[in-house]
Amino acid sequence: MPEDMSESDWKAEVVQGPLDETLSWGSDVPAAMLRQLGIPYIALTPGASYRGFHDSLVNHLGNERPEMLLCLHEEHAVAIAHGYAKVTGVAMAVALHSNVGLMHGTMAIFNAFADRAPMLILGATGPMDATERRPWIDWLHTTQDQGAMIRPFIKWDDQPGSAAATPEAMMRGWKIANSAPYGPVYINLDAGDQESPLESPLALPDPARFAPLPEARPDGALIAKAAQALLNAKAPVILFGRGARTTAAMEARVALAERLGAAMLSDLKAGTMVPSDHPNHAGAPFNKLQATARAVLEKADVILSLAAVDLGGVLKQAYGDESPTATIIHASLDQQLHSGWNQEHFALAPVDIELNCSGDAAVADLLAALPTGTAKRPDLPPTAVPDKAVGTALTNRDIATALKSCVGDSPLTFAGLSRGFPVDIMPHRHPLDFIGKDGGGGVGSGPGLTIGAALALKGSGRIVVGSLGDGDTLMSTNALWTAAKYRIPALFLISNNRSYFNDELHQESVAKRRGRNPANAWVGQQLDNPAPDIAGIARSHGVEAIGPIETHEQLNTAMAEAVAAVRAGRPFLLDILIDPRQGREKEVKRNTKGG
Known part of the structure; x- marks a missing residue:
């Protein structure tokens, strides 16, 4: 800490004086909705297009629940919310200033979308009513269809036409962002609506009645078919992709692999889904397939993909241009978000049994369908020993x-x-x-x-x-x-x-x-x-x-x-x-x- 800064200077700003607790301005509505949704933080870089909303966060809510996290660039505000979501599995809020702030944040929004991370992004536009625009700057910052700039890599967007329409837009956005497959949503607030007084009292909806959807369950007949294929397998392999970052979810994944005697392969792109040093784990977690992982896949007779990030690419690395002879079982919801704007759907993988569900839902239902027994270990090839460093430079x-x-x-x-x-x-x-x-x-x-x-x-x-x-x-x-x-x-x-x-x-x-x-x-x-x-x-x-x-x-x-x-x-x-x-x-x- 710099010597000229006191401890108190490094804490969140404390609002001075009494708050205006009355819901009386258009911008009070989205601010109050963030508190209603239980969102603890909103990352932002300030901008005049949401100056009304900013005032409401400070002088209506007192900069608490949510607390503002000031950032020096919109891209970092989005990235911080992305990192928060990767840990918690729940959307954090971001505020972006007009079209220009949205342009700054686009790369980070794309990252979050490709990573299937939930996020509630509040944007702003100059007044859509041209008679309310300040000369020059409000015209530059007013965009007819601002969401179009990012629509190919978000789940949903809206521009509510009034303060009264804002609660429904935010509730719908919250529900969509936090329902699998997860992703960012964008809600654009009109500066004119923000700065207008409310014409009549407004009641906020109860989030409990608009909760995110529970995970969809896979088809029972397909689960039975997949379970039988795995039971008959001599050399099953499980590819672990995206899933919940909870101990219970990890224990269920490990239990499935042990019950089947399956080799486990982890992808660095998804993070820790199973212990990397578990006896069933083949080699180190990969970004690109290494020798141990390729050897395991080459001899596999059944491959279970649990939301693998790029199943087609993994199979191509293992088999080249040859079609894999193994039975492929794939559980994923990714196809629900594929639009064709970007090729993040990756190569089309050959799949014999496709489960339209998350990887964790497939694990739960497969465990219920499979007989219990003692843990089984696969016959794994030895893992290559890392090369000894040459020279004195740090590695x-x-x-x-x-x-x-x-x-x-x-x-x-x-x-x-x-x-x-x-x-x-x-x-x-x-x-x-x-x-x-x-x-x-x-x-x-x-x-x-x-x-x-x-x-x-x-x-x-x-x-x-x-x-x-x-x-x-x-x-x-x-x-x-x-x-x-x-x-x-x-x-x-x-x-x-x-x-x-x-x-x-x-x-x-x-x-x-x-x-x-x-x-x-x-x-x-x-x-x-x-x-x-x-x-x-x-x-x-x-x-x-x-x-x-x-x-x-x-x-x-x-x-x-x-x-x-x-x-x-x-x-x-x-x-x-x-x-x-x-x-x-x-x-x-x-x-x-x-x-």
Whole structure:
């Protein structure tokens, strides 16, 4: 904490004077509805298009239930709500200023949609009544169909035509966002309606009568067919995709695998669905299939996909262009959201038994349909031993080792895992140990997701860690200010290879395929000369930071200080210079001049 800031300065702003508790202005209605829905926080970047709504949050509600979380960019506001939803499974609120704020937030909204994360987004537009518009600016900020900008990657949107119509719109949006398959919804508030007095008293609806839908159950005949196929299988495999992050849901998944003697495969994109070091787990959780996972799939006779993120892609990695001979059972609700605007439906997978339900619903009904028995273990191929690092440069294995040494048995939640972060050193055993990737592959999401997860877990005893790359972090460093302002304890571990290194690998691949020089892969990729001072940027936003860290001794000392700060309730960042190839032999020599 900077020396010129007192403890009280870092707490949420306290509203002064008496509140106007009367529901009397149009903007009081959406504010009161947020409280009615039990939403604790609303992340926002201020804007004049919802100045009435902002006043209602402050002078009608007192900045409580919900409390405003001020952000320096709309993209971070959405990312924070995304991280919160990944932990809680419930929508948080976001406010976006007019069309321009919505444009800023679009990438993060796409991430949340692709990740099937619920979210209630309140937008705003200038007065639709042209006679009420201020010259110039209100015209720029008024859009005829603002929701059209994001309609392909949200579940639903509305622009209520009056304050009286707003409660129904918000209640419907809340219900839709929090019903499976989950996703963000967008409700656009007219600035003219916000700033007009209510013409008559308005009663708010009871949320209990408009609750999100319970999970749909799969067809009983199909469950019986799937259960029989699994019982007859000699080498069943279960692919775990998205599911609830609860202990009960994880225990049910494990029980199903043990009852069947099935090999378990975890996808990093979905996060921790089953323990990564369970005896039935084949290899490490994957982003792309590794040798152990491929070997297991190649000999499988029945494959059960429980909401796998990209079933067609997984099968192609295992079988190439050959059609799999295994019986494929697939449980998913994803097809309900496929519009064709984006190809996030992925490759069309061959499926023999399709269960139109969530993965967790399929698990529950399959357990009920299968006979009980002792736990069975599959015959798994050995897991490859990680290559021993070459050289003295730090790697992600060094970072994981130092972190493990400092946290001991304290529970961790990884809100992000940088490329190549080792799971074997710190296995994922609890459903909150890793909350999965960002959904849409939008670089820059990591800081916001980490802050949102830490907000949801504040006071839980879990240490929230964002293992992030330097490129991801640099796109969103000003998100750190929100963590500092609201004292949201999170540990940001930046694996800094001073490059958009994933793209260096792409450039190497292209050059080799074309018979050109792969040694030029670094051109236009490296973040060096000058190297951004990530730790300095963090400190400028009020977050304690150390870096750049270059040696094992520096890493161990800094990690101890950082973990102690987070335990004390403060965010902390470590900027750690790493070998981009993680200690493996370098096929291509990178430029090192001046770096």
